[in-house]
Each structure stands twice: as structure tokens, then as C-alpha cells.
Amino acid sequence: KGVVHRICAGQVILDLSSAVKELVENSLDAGATSIEIALKEYGEEWFQVIDNGCGISPNNFKVLALKHHTSKLADFTDLHSLATFGFRGEALSSLCALGNLTVETRTKNESVATHLTFDRSGLLVAEKKTARQIGTTVTVKKLFCNLPVRSKEFSRNIRKEYGKLISLLNAYALIAKGVRFVCTNTTGKNVRSVVLKTQGSGSLKDNIITVLGMNTFSCLEPVTLCISDSCNVDGFISKSGQGSGRNLGDRQYFFVNGRPVDMPKVSKLVNELYKGANSRQYPIAILNFRVPTRSYDVNVSPDKRKIFFSDENSILRALRECLQQIYSPSNA
Ligand code: ADP
Numbered sequence: 001k002g003v004v005h006r007i008c009a010g011q012v013i014l015d016l017s018s019a020v021k022e023l024v025e026n027s028l029d030a031g032a033t034s035i036e037i038a039l040k041e042y043g044e045e046w047f048q049v050i051d052n053g054c055g056i057s058p059n060n061f062k063v064l065a066l067k068h069h070t071s072k073l074a075d076f077t078d079l080h081s082l083a084t085f086g087f088r089g090e091a092l093s094s095l096c097a098l099g100n101l102t103v104e105t106r107t108k109n110e111s112v113a114t115h116l117t118f119d120r121s122g123l124l125v126a127e128k129k130t131a132r133q134i135g136t137t138v139t140v141k142k143l144f145c146n147l148p149v150r151s152k153e154f155s156r157n158i159r160k161e162y163g164k165l166i167s168l169l170n171a172y173a174l175i176a177k178g179v180r181f182v183c184t185n186t187t188g189k190n191v192r193s194v195v196l197k198t199q200g201s202g203s204l205k206d207n208i209i210t211v212l213g214m215n216t217f218s219c220l221e222p223v224t225l226c227i228s229d230s231c232n233v234d235g236f237i238s239k240s241g242q243g244s245g246r247n248l249g250d251r252q253y254f255f256v257n258g259r260p261v262d263m264p265k266v267s268k269l270v271n272e273l274y275k276g277a278n279s280r281q282y283p284i285a286i287l288n289f290r291v292p293t294r295s296y297d298v299n300v301s302p303d304k305r306k307i308f309f310s311d312e313n314s315i316l317r318a319l320r321e322c323l324q325q326i327y328s329p330s331n332a
């Protein structure tokens with residue numbers, strides 16, 4: 001059973017960014033308005049997500065990290081109208097299997113917080129009182145330490161994994177309304193640097209200015225597109241002639257109903273139209289697709305980054321027309 005569990009866990013948590021992503025989404029699901037991500041040695045030693053959300057109630061302590069424990073999916077039909085990020089109860093159990101997991105948490109009904117330690121199989125092995133504000137801190141030390149091959153890969157690729165994580169955190173910070181994000185990385189003997197800091201003020205525009213900078217924002221053009229009554233796209237894209245020669249992943253952010261996702265077909269379309277008008281350049285793009293929850297399925301890949309639209313072609317067609325207009329020579 002141990003081996004099967006470890007294999008499954010390895011599919012939900014593929015790397016540093018998928019691990020942190022699960023924790024950030026738990027914080028968002030808990031209604032946090034402040035989320036701090038702390039890393040030690042780019043996440044290689046440990047990483048921690050600290051939130052001011054609702055906290056975890058003591059009667060859930062024992063089951064918290066057991067496989068398929070979730071407090072979020074009341075009934076199977078809920079899968080179609082999913083409002084929360086999590087719903088499979090796999091993240092904490094997977095993280096236990098792959099690293100050393102501790103949780104500190106306090107709800108509004110408790111006067112002190114509790115520090116919880118879990119073993120590889122997700123069993124609660126130690127519990128002690130501690131001081132903390134309302135909210136939850138989840139710490140994972142030595143991710144992949146019990147998978148020797150993966151662990152070596154992890155150390156070797158840590159800078160790359162870190163880069164991917166920062167770009168993912170940027171995506172959450174861009175789309176979040178009213179959530180403050182801070183990310184710090186501590187290296188060597190306590191040299192702590194702030195790598196991301198937002199006030200969570202509100203509009204996508206404000207978030208772009210804080211996360212990507214005013215210079216970047218001034219090169220962008222708004223995109224608003226109404227595909228049908230219930231389906232629309234809004235965001236920003238590089239103005240003609242303002243793109244970059246490098247196709248950096250961290251310059252294109254796609255969301256479906258506020259959920260960061262990979263959209264290779266949209267990315268390909270955007271690049272193709274932009275390059276047509278601006279030879280050999282790639283645009284910055286920040287696009288949020290608002291569609292009815294019933295029209296897509298997030299349950300197709302374990303990390304929930306891939307989604308499946310029921311009407312992808314008409315969305316792509318409408319986007320193509322809209323971008324062609326933005327990049328038509330008369331607008332340049
Ligand atoms: P899921 O998110 O799919 O429910 P997880 O394994 O990510 O599964 O988390 C298990 C449960 O632990 C959640 O359903 C939730 O009740 C609780 N939990 C995890 N993280 C937090 C958090 N930061 N704040 C409040 N509750 C949390």
C-alpha cells in the first residue's frame with residue numbers, strides 16, 4: 001500500500017510549483033485575505049504557506065492528511081458547479097508521502113493554535129499547543145526526500161523549479177481580488193529576500209502594475225470579448241510592436257473563471273497572430289475566460305492545470321477575430 005500511495009502522490013505533486021499551488025489553493029478555499037509563501041533555499045530545504053483563513057477545526061485534525069479526506073465536496077453533483085479549488089482530498093496526503101508535513105492552525109473558536117505533525121502515511125503523530133493568530137501554516141520539509149531519483153533531480157533543477165513557482169505565484173497574484181500575496185526566499189545564513197509583494201487591492205490593472213510593473217502595463221492593450229451571454233474574455237495583451245523576442249512562459253497568463261490554467265492552443269493562437277503583425281516577436285498576454293462552470297472539466301489532469309472546454313472552437317474563433325482587429329495594420 002505504501003508504494004501505491006507514493007506513486008499516486010507523485011502524480012498530484014509533480015514538482016515544487018504543484019506542491020505550493022495546492023497549499024495556496026487551500027488557503028484561498030479557506031477564505032484567506034493574506035497568503036505568505038516562505039521558501040528556504042528556493043524551496044529545496046523547506047517551504048511554508050501561511051494564511052489568515054478560517055483555520056482547521058480540532059475534530060478534523062486526525063483525518064486531515066488521510067487520503068481522500070476533504071471538507072469541500074458535499075455531494076458528487078457538486079463536481080459540476082465547483083466553486084472551490086480543492087475537492088479531491090489528495091494534496092495533504094500526497095505531501096505527507098513525499099516530504100515532512102507539519103500544520104499549525106487555529107479557528108475563531110480556539111484561543112490557542114495547535115501544531116500537528118504527520119507521518120508518511122498521513123497519520124497524526126504529534127500534537128501540541130502553540131501561539132498563532134487565526135489561520136493556518138503548512139510547512140513541508142525536504143520534498144521528495146524518500147524518492148532518491150526524484151530528490152536528486154529536484155536538487156539539480158531547483159532554480160528552474162523556483163522560476164516556475166514564481167511565475168505561478170504571479171498568476172495567482174494577478175487574478176486575486178482582495179488577497180495580499182507575499183513570497184520570500186531565504187538563502188545562506190538568513191539572507192531573506194522578498195520576491196513578490198502585492199497589496200491585493202483589486203482590479204486586474206492594479207495587479208498587473210504591482211506584479212509586472214508600470215513599464216509592462218504601459219505596453220499593454222485591453223482585450224474585452226463577449227462570445228455569448230454566458231461566455232466572455234477580458235484581459236490585456238501587448239500592443240503591436242511592444243512584444244518581446246523571447247517567448248518566456250512567465251509573460252503569458254491564462255485563467256478560466258479566475259483559475260490559472262495552461263492553454264496551449266490559446267497561447268499558440270496569440271503568438272501566431274502577434275508574430276504575423278510583428279515579425280519574430282511574442283506578446284505578453286493576461287486573459288481571463290469567464291465561462292459557465294458546466295461547460296468545462298477541471299478534473300482531467302491530476303494537477304488541475306489542464307482543462308477541457310466543451311466549446312473550445314467557438315471560443316478560439318472569437319478570440320482570433322478580436323485579436324486580428326487589434327493587430328490589423330490600420331490599428332498599428
Ligand atoms: P482538498 O483541498 O481537496 O479538500 P487537501 O488535501 O488539499 O484536500 O486538504 C484537506 C482538507 O484540509 C481540506 O478539505 C480542508 O478542510 C483542510 N485544509 C487544508 N489546508 C487548509 C487551510 N490552509 N485552511 C483551512 N483548511 C485547510
Ligand code: MG
Pocket residue numbers: 022025026085086087089091
Ligand atoms: Mg486542496
